[in-house]
Each structure stands twice: as structure tokens, then as C-alpha cells.
Amino acid sequence: MAPFTLRWGIISTGGIATTFAKDLLVDPATREVTDVQHAIAAVGSRSVPSAEAFITRLRNAGGASAHGVSHAALDSTTAYGTYEEVFADPAVDVVYIGTPHPFHHPNAKAALLAGKHVLCEKPFVMDLAELDELVAIAKEKNLFLMEAVWTRFHxxxxxxxxxxxxxxxxxxxxxxxxxxxxxxxxxxxxxxxxxxxxxxxxxxxxxxxxxxxxxxxxxxxxxxxxxxxxxxxxxxxxxxxxxxxxxxxxxxxxxxxxxxxxxxxxxxxxxxxxxxxxxxxxxxxxxxxxxxxxxxxxxxxxxxxxxxxxxxxxxxxxxxxxxxxxxxxxxxIPAGNGMHYEADEVARCIRDGKTESARMPLAESRVVQGxxxxxxxxxxxxxxxxxxxxxx
Missing domain, CATH: 3.30.360.10 (Dihydrodipicolinate Reductase; domain 2)
Incomplete structure (x- = not known):
């Protein structure tokens, strides 16, 4: 059976988003994964040229990321000058949010309201009320939501x-x-x-x-x-x-x-x-x-x-x-930086129709945010x- 391919939308083109995107391109076989793989469907930034430059950097990254480039993970990637266009793109299954902390809540909220699954960088939000609102929206819309605590999956x-x-x-x-x-x-x-x-x-x-x-x-x-x-x-x-x-x-x-x-x-x-x-x-x-x-x-x-x-x-x-x-x-960690492990978890959960991860449950994000x-x-x-x- 062919592996399940999860199509990512990336918002923000800073350092942590770059590391995450590069890890999506690492060959899953290097970590003994055969059931899921990743493609980047869209990148959103403050301008189209900025998003295009991010995609170009990924294509030229080389090293462990070269596998994804040569296996079509970037072949259909669209550059957008707004985050809203990423949220609206029907080719995007899940949005990775790598913006600064205070923007996690509004960005994740907008993605969820647009019907997208969400992986949001840590710290999840700025206060517990923001997290509770995101969880409520995700549950109402039956969408996957997880905090990107990558170390848990190493x-x-x-x-x-x-x-x-x-x-x-x-x-x-x-x-x-x-x-x-x-x-x-x-x-x-x-x-x-x-x-x-x-x-x-x-x-x-x-x-x-x-x-x-x-x-x-x-x-x-x-x-x-x-x-x-x-x-x-x-x-x-x-x-x-x-x-x-x-x-x-x-x-x-x-x-x-x-x-x-x-x-x-x-x-x-x-x-x-x-x-x-x-x-x-x-x-x-x-x-x-x-x-x-x-x-x-x-x-x-x-x-x-x-x-x-x-x-x-x-x-x-x-x-x-x-x-x-x-x-x-x-x-x-045999190849890449280690963010691909959490991405694999997201892929399996979405493939299996789950709205949260047993390894990184929302209740535990709530404990730490508290x-x-x-x-x-x-x-x-x-x-x-x-x-x-x-x-x-």
C-alpha cells in the first residue's frame, strides 16, 4: 500500500518554519517510516516574493532535504502573499504555524475557521483562554489540533x-x-x-x-x-x-x-x-x-x-x-533536525480521523499553559x- 501523503501549508518563513519545512523533505525511510510521507502544498508570507524565496531556499537546501525535492514534495507548492490564501487553498490539508507567540492564537483560529487542521508551534498561545477557544473551535469543526512540542516524539x-x-x-x-x-x-x-x-x-x-x-x-x-x-x-x-x-x-x-x-x-x-x-x-x-x-x-x-x-x-x-x-x-536522530517525527504523528492522526494526538493531547498542553x-x-x-x- 502506498504511504499516506499529508499536504502542508506553511505560514511564516522564519528560522523555525525553515527547519520544519526542511524536515518534511527528509526521506521517511531514514527513520524507518513507511506509512506516511509529506508534501508542501503552499507557503504564506508577507509577500509573494518572500514566499517564493523561501521555496527556492528549500529546493536548494541539499543534504537530507534533497530527497523530498527529488520526490516531488515541492513540485506543486504555491507561494502566497497572505496567510488567508494558504487557509483557503483546497490543496492544503493541514497548516503549520511558525509565527511569533502572540500571533499563534489568531493564526490558528483563522486556519481552523477555514476548515484546516492545525499544528501550532510552542508555546501554543499567550494564555489559557486563547487555548480553550482554539480547542472549542477544533472540536466543533471536528478538526485536528496539536501543539508542536517536537521533543516529545524523539x-x-x-x-x-x-x-x-x-x-x-x-x-x-x-x-x-x-x-x-x-x-x-x-x-x-x-x-x-x-x-x-x-x-x-x-x-x-x-x-x-x-x-x-x-x-x-x-x-x-x-x-x-x-x-x-x-x-x-x-x-x-x-x-x-x-x-x-x-x-x-x-x-x-x-x-x-x-x-x-x-x-x-x-x-x-x-x-x-x-x-x-x-x-x-x-x-x-x-x-x-x-x-x-x-x-x-x-x-x-x-x-x-x-x-x-x-x-x-x-x-x-x-x-x-x-x-x-x-x-x-x-x-x-539519523537524519534531519528531528521535527519530522511530530509531522509523522500529525499525518497518522489525520489519516486515521483523529482530532488530537494521544502522545501530545490537548489536555496536557492545557496543563503546561496553566x-x-x-x-x-x-x-x-x-x-x-x-x-x-x-x-x-
Whole structure:
């Protein structure tokens, strides 16, 4: 049977949209996929020449993307000077939204109202009310809707879940996850998307989705979890004075009866490369290495075994099940950047008539968006009292 071909409309021609579009062109066989494939039916930008230039860059990209070019994935691509024309194009099955954060809601809403399925970049929206409105429209129109949290679909994400959820490491005690990136804020213009409040600037929304991934996969989806509404226990923000957005946000979430997670995102430091996420368990630790958004290696390490207060003491005998030796596990992405995995999920869901993904359900997007709202409202950034565009 021939693979199902999903026809994409791409709106925005910036960096993340370019990466996503290039990944659509990677040979599915490189990731052992034979049931779905992708074509780009339309590209929307602020002008037709801009959209045409984007398509030309894709055709000339080479490397892993050359497969799609040579297999007709761009042969029928139409360049449009407005997003509305992409939404109206009957050749488009699903729209990928790669615009800045504050435009996700209006762009996704317009696409859904035009009858298109939607994959929307993270953070999904600016506040929970916007997300609830999108979900309501998608359900009313029986359309697929998903937040593009690509890391959830990487080989390592499944591998880490198997390790933790199998019980091999015993009970989960705590998860800590950090994504920090020294962003040279003082060197950026006031209208740079990283720090411009009008573009949703700040570390919380730009970086926050990534460390949240690991808490959701490990704890929220844990077979022993019964808390579907984990709450923020405490939060803190440090404000970048020039623009009033957060340069650092940190918060703690508790899953009642299971464990807690501490999440950190920071524009003024770097993530520790060898321990971006640490899952502390009864018998040892599982450590995910940086880059946290696209890791390919994790380690399982023993707990420190030296008796407290006596560095010369012999270590105590291992307890039943305790990890005694470190092991290293590689989970490479064989070709492309890794966004094609989420695209494959979208294709299968739409092919099968599903309106949301079991791997990235809308209820879980709602949980994380709720954390962002809470941290923002408890902080003192200029976005503290932001009200989104729901109902407009």
C-alpha cells in the first residue's frame, strides 16, 4: 500500500518554519517510516516574493532535504502573499504555524475557521483562554489540533519513559530540568523577539516549554500518576529592566502522591551540558544531557555510596535493585533536525480521523499553559496582567 501523503501549508518563513519545512523533505525511510510521507502544498508570507524565496531556499537546501525535492514534495507548492490564501487553498490539508507567540492564537483560529487542521508551534498561545477557544473551535469543526512540542516524539523521549515507567529505577523522587541560554540581551534591539513584550518576549515562553516536556513525560504520564491537574507550588522571576520581560523564570510543580519537579529557564546562563534534566529515583538517577530540546544521550548513574561524613569509609553494600554502575545510552536522530517525527504523528492522526494526538493531547498542553499563566501572574514582568485575544 502506498504511504499516506499529508499536504502542508506553511505560514511564516522564519528560522523555525525553515527547519520544519526542511524536515518534511527528509526521506521517511531514514527513520524507518513507511506509512506516511509529506508534501508542501503552499507557503504564506508577507509577500509573494518572500514566499517564493523561501521555496527556492528549500529546493536548494541539499543534504537530507534533497530527497523530498527529488520526490516531488515541492513540485506543486504555491507561494502566497497572505496567510488567508494558504487557509483557503483546497490543496492544503493541514497548516503549520511558525509565527511569533502572540500571533499563534489568531493564526490558528483563522486556519481552523477555514476548515484546516492545525499544528501550532510552542508555546501554543499567550494564555489559557486563547487555548480553550482554539480547542472549542477544533472540536466543533471536528478538526485536528496539536501543539508542536517536537521533543516529545524523539527516540530518546520514548526511551527515557520506558526506563522510568518500567520501575527499573524504583520510585521517582524528584525531577529537575533546565534550559538556559546566554542570550546577550544587552546586545539585542528593543524589538528583538527575545525581549520585546509585544512579541511575547522573555525566558518563560521562549524556553519554558522544553524543560516542561520532561516533567510531563516522566511524571504526568507515569502509570502511577493520578493527579491530572498538577499545581505550581512556588515560582520566581528575575526581570530584565530595559524591557520589563523575565530573563529568568523558575517554578516547582507537584503531582500529589507521586513527586515534584523543579523547572528553570534562564537567558543569562548556560544549561549544564551533562545534566540538563535529572530524574532522581529510588535506585539511581537518569540524567538527560543537553541540548534539552534535542538530546541524543542519557546516562543512568548510581547514587553516591560513600557514608555521609566519612570520605574514607567503605561504601555500604548495595540495596536490592540499587544501580551500582553507570551506563550510557545513545538515541540518535539519523537524519534531519528531528521535527519530522511530530509531522509523522500529525499525518497518522489525520489519516486515521483523529482530532488530537494521544502522545501530545490537548489536555496536557492545557496543563503546561496553566503553569505559564500562573508563573507570569505571580511575577512582576510587564506581561504579568496580559489578557490574550480569546473572543476577539
Amino acid at each position: 527516540p530518546i523521549a520514548y526511551a527515557v519513559q520506558r526506563e522510568i515507567h518500567s520501575g527499573k529505577l524504583g520510585r521517582v523522587r524528584r525531577v529537575t530540568a533546565e534550559l538556559s541560554s546566554y542570550a546577550h540581551l544587552d546586545e539585542r534591539a528593543d524589538n528583538d523577539r527575545m525581549i520585546d513584550p509585544k512579541l511575547g518576549g522573555g525566558a518563560l515562553l521562549d524556553l519554558g516549554p522544553y524543560p516542561s516536556v520532561w516533567s510531563m513525560l516522566v511524571l504526568h504520564q507515569h502509570p502511577d500518576n493520578t493527579d491530572q491537574a498538577p499545581q505550581v507550588l512556588d515560582s520566581s522571576q528575575r526581570i530584565y529592566a530595559r524591557n520589563g520581560v523575565d530573563e529568568l523564570s523558575a517554578w516547582t510543580v507537584r503531582w500529589d502522591g507521586l513527586a515534584e519537579s523543579r523547572i528553570l529557564c534562564d537567558f543569562t546562563a548556560w544549561t549544564p551540558r551533562d545534566c540538563a534534566a535529572v530524574i532522581d529515583c529510588e535506585h539511581g538517577q537518569l540524567i538527560v544531557e543537553h541540548p534539552l530540546y534535542r538530546p541524543e544521550r542519557y546516562r543512568i548513574v548510581p547514587h553516591p555510596s560513600t557514608v555521609a561524613g566519612s570520605s574514607e569509609s567503605a561504601p555500604p553494600p548495595p540495596r536490592p535493585g540499587q544501580i551500582t554502575e553507570e551506563s550510557v545510552h545513545h538515541c540518535p 503553569w505559564f499563566d500562573t508563573v507570569r501572574k505571580q511575577g512582576s514582568s510587564v506581561l504579568k496582567d496580559l489578557v490574550g485575544n480569546a473572543g476577539k
